[in-house]
Amino acid sequence: MYKMKTADIFASEIAGFLEAELIGRDFIVRGPSSWRRMIDNTFVRADESGLDEHGFQSHKDVLVLASRLPVVQTDSISFLVVKEPHIKFIDVLNEFFIEFDEVKIAPSAxxxxxxxxxxxxxxxxxxxxxxxxxxxxxxxxxxxxxxxxxxxxxxxxxxxxxxxxxxxxxxxxxxxxxxxxxxxxxxxxxxxxxxxxxxxxxxxxxxxxxxxxxxxxxxxxxxxxxxxxxxxxxxxxxxxxxxxxxxxxxxxxxxxxxxxxxxxxxxxxxxxxxxxxxxxxxxxxxxxxxxxxxxxxxxxxx
Amino acid sequence: MGATTEKSVFPEKISPFLKEKMAALCAGGGAASADYRALYLQYVKQAAEDAVALEDNERHWEANVDVEMDGHRVKGVERLYRHSLVIEPTLVCASHCRYCLRAHYGMFTLSEDELKQAALFCGSKLVRDELREVLITGGDPLILPQRLGYLVDALMKYAPNVKTMRIATRLLSHDPRRIDNNIFEIFKHKPGIRFELATQINHPVELFPETIEKIVDISALGVKIYSQNVLLKGVNDDVETLAALYDRLRELHVEAHYLFHCLPMKGMHHLRPSLGKGIELVKRLLNSGRISGRIKPMFAAMTDIGKITLYEGTVLARKDNKVLLQSHYSYADRLRWNPNWKLPKTAAVDENGLLRMWYLDGSDDAASSREIPHA
Missing domain, CATH: 2.160.10.10 (Hexapeptide repeat proteins)
Structure with a gap:
């Protein structure tokens, strides 16, 4: 029905899509990752309860969707402050990183x-x-x-x-x-x-x-x-x-x-x-x- | 096509695909090669952009072209002509063309609800008797295929009077790898709708193998592709380059449309040849047997009152660095199509009720256009 695709998207494109200000550097985002297993050059949705404790050390070029900024920010992480970041995360995933199958009628139907x-x-x-x-x-x-x-x-x-x-x-x-x-x-x-x-x-x-x-x-x-x-x-x-x-x-x-x-x-x-x-x-x-x-x-x- | 993120600041943004191509061209032919320069001058931010002289416009229209429905502005919709109007689903692009006409606009992306409002406006009694086509532009609508698909469906549902949908994109050269099944499906299963893809190929080097592959794929779906190009100093302002470009486009079944004079946007002096040179170039291109008569572009300026096709008789007068251009747009028509429209201060109405306007010319100062690219 659909598959994940790899795409080179600027963080600023995602910001533009969500009409949010990009806080931090612009870099290439190649797909999603999760809060607990962040991967470089991805976007994640923040676990709001752990936003201030994360630290983000050892991660580079990660775009975080959150409802607020953490107390401490690092140069390697950029932020988009949005309402309902869990919904916006799905919107971004669907718009940029999912490819749907071709619409057709199977011969055996x-x-x-x-x-x-x-x-x-x-x-x-x-x-x-x-x-x-x-x-x-x-x-x-x-x-x-x-x-x-x-x-x-x-x-x-x-x-x-x-x-x-x-x-x-x-x-x-x-x-x-x-x-x-x-x-x-x-x-x-x-x-x-x-x-x-x-x-x-x-x-x-x-x-x-x-x-x-x-x-x-x-x-x-x-x-x-x-x-x-x-x-x-x-x-x-x-x-x-x-x-x-x-x-x-x-x-x-x-x-x-x-x-x-x-x-x-x-x-x-x-x-x-x-x-x-x-x-x-x-x-x-x-x-x-x-x-x-x-x-x-x-x-x-x- | 166009994009920005912040008013008055137009950051350099070059897609990874274009960067790869530029690196390969630089490594192959060198930084001074015409092919590399053609990309460099279009996409790499140059110091000349800060040397603002005469080109100080922050909008490409001085006039208001917004529309209203039920007392509210319909976001992302502009109307200037009788049969057509413009919908901008997003102002985001995959790369930033330095001379972009929307370089200094605020950034937005329409929500699904706002797209529905745009479609409802297109089918409303305000416009439905005359409106037959929409130009979906931006930004680059192809970078958001879900939103674009939603808009196309909404137009079919709420504005059945719209029979032609033109979609403007540079994704074919910015990053053709992003043109995938999500986009192909938009063009399928839409009986009664004519789709056209308006792209912008300014130099033959931009017809990369990946670009050609997607041109073929999209054409196979029955979508007519045409190219409306921009005449840019140092990129394509010579007959040989233009002839090679239009020959190649014809081979690929891509039609020629406008060849625009580069807009007088802030900081673009170094990319704008004079109108006179443009008219002369086009005469030599079209009347010399250099290209097929089936792929002749129309040289035009995009002005505060709309597009004006340029030929010698179009230029009525010259004062300082401005030229007075004659159009055949009727002032009365304009007000009928868009009651919000106001005559720009650069324009006037002639004795026949037609619009004419003062337009900022470019220059043929070679030095200003020849900032040497570096690797």
Whole structure:
């Protein structure tokens, strides 16, 4: 999908990109390194708690992104004082030192003739895209992904390896004779723009209406999103989470690893559900909930 | 194209790629060789820059060309012409050309939100009926491919009236190694959009093998590359060099566009030939059978009222070291395209409503241009 590249960038170019004053000398930066393992001619983000203690001896031509200057500076280190240096570090890395793969459709991909792919859609090896699927401009679908059913994927999404979008839901009723009756899932899946779906995850198609993943939702690897669930914009669902059917997860929620949400539970906006927590009933907005069953721990800061 | 980091201080900045090339040329042909000098004079800061005489401009436009939307200035957008406007995503470059027209500007890089505002302006009712193309310049927009890609996408989304996107860059000669898949992808999968790459190759030596490789790669994507060059004393102010340059550009399918008279920027006296010499050079270049008629540049001056193509009839009068140039820009049009525009004090409106302006000439004082480069 992308690779690190080596480039000879002046520190002043990075300063210009971040609209920050370069404090110290201008020199060539060839890539990133870390605060604890600084390498010459790189840029790092400062560990703010250790900024004054570091000393920077034995390092040459390192560009430090920090929210303030250290008490003592050396000639060999230059600084950019920026807000949110951890975010700016990623911005610089993406802009100058990452090269994305060529956008193409792999020859082994099987794309139904009735599927509609937007401009600049990348499709990996062995991907299956069925009839009635729509993929928005600039979306990347990595190897072995299967997208079937009435699925609409937005623009600039990423669907990572081996995931399935639109597989029929696990939905059985048992009658008095013990006969297992499968409820056929013929509904839609609607996925917004800038959505990330991790590897080996499954987004089930809805029974009748829609499963909805709104804009900017980020889903980690090994996540299941059950039928008819609605994930509101900006929610982040991390590895191993199980979201049962008919669930609603509010805007900007954080569902921590291995958390589970029971059928039809509604979670408000800005909720954090802790690691391994099990939500058995509705959760109000702006709370942090932990445990099994999940209980209120504290108000969420943001 | 252009960049700076601090007002009134334009630090020397030469990309590692160019430094390698300069070192190789110096080692091969010597410091006095024409090839080495061509790079040296363009990129190495010289003492002559501090000898400020007549060229004291700190901006290349005296007039205000900013635009407003909803009562707010749209950052990084300038408009002077009917069909087109300029967007500057960043003023950062990989190297600093000493004669850069933005050498004394403040430095900025537009955020994604600011780029979106620029795109929204391009598609707004204020301009959409006439605006058909944008020139994306700076700075060098190719050094920030993510931001450039964002801008291109935003223009396609919010300004479908824009059908041509011209992107100005010197990265082809500053550091072609940085032109990679991130940039190629910007030009792909954009049906209905004509992309043009405006570069600046002032001397044949700048067509390095790595440069040629990327010219071929980009051309293969259907992007038309053209070169708008600058006439520089000691670099390319002779017919032989210009003929060799345009021959080579034609072989590489790079079109000729403007051959600019070097701007009257602060400290650039040593690089500016006179307009008269420029006109004479271009006459000899174009009317002598030296180059194909399909690769003829237009000699032009970039003035406070816009570009003026130069030929003998353009120069109406001379006073001291200034020349009065006739344009065919209409004052009324200018105000219609950009209501904020104010007539620069160097300009006047003639009896036909057309603009004419006083422009600072260069000189043919050889001594001032021949600072001997050293290894």
């Amino acid at each position: 099987m794309i139904d003739k009735s599927a509609r792919l937007g401009q600049g859609v990348a499709v990996g090896e062995n991907v299956v895209i069925g009839p009635d699927v729509t993929i928005g401009d600039g979306t990347r679908i990595l190897n072995n992904v299967v997208i079937t059913g009435r699925v609409q994927v937005g623009e600039k999404c990423l669907i990572k390896h081996n995931s399935t979008v639109g597989s029929t839901g696990y939905d059985f009723e048992v009658d008095v004779q013990g006969r297992q009756v499968h409820f056929p899932h013929v509904g839609k899946i609607i996925i917004g723009d800038h959505v990330w779906i991790g590897s080996n995850s499954s987004i089930e198609s809805s029974a009748i209406h829609e499963t909805v993943i709104e804009d900017m939702v980020k889903i980690d690897d090994l996540v299941q999103i059950g039928a008819n669930s609605v994930i509101r914009a900006g929610a982040m669902i991390t590895a191993g989470a199980i979201i049962s059917r008919g669930v609603e997860i509010g805007k900007n929620c954080l569902i921590a690893p291995n958390a589970s949400v029971r059928d039809s539970v509604k979670i408000g906006d800005h909720v954090t559900l802790g690691i391994g927590a099990v939500a058995l009933k509705d959760l109000k907005s702006h709370g942090v909930y932990v445990g099994n069953p999940a209980v209120f721990l504290k108000e969420r800061d943001n």
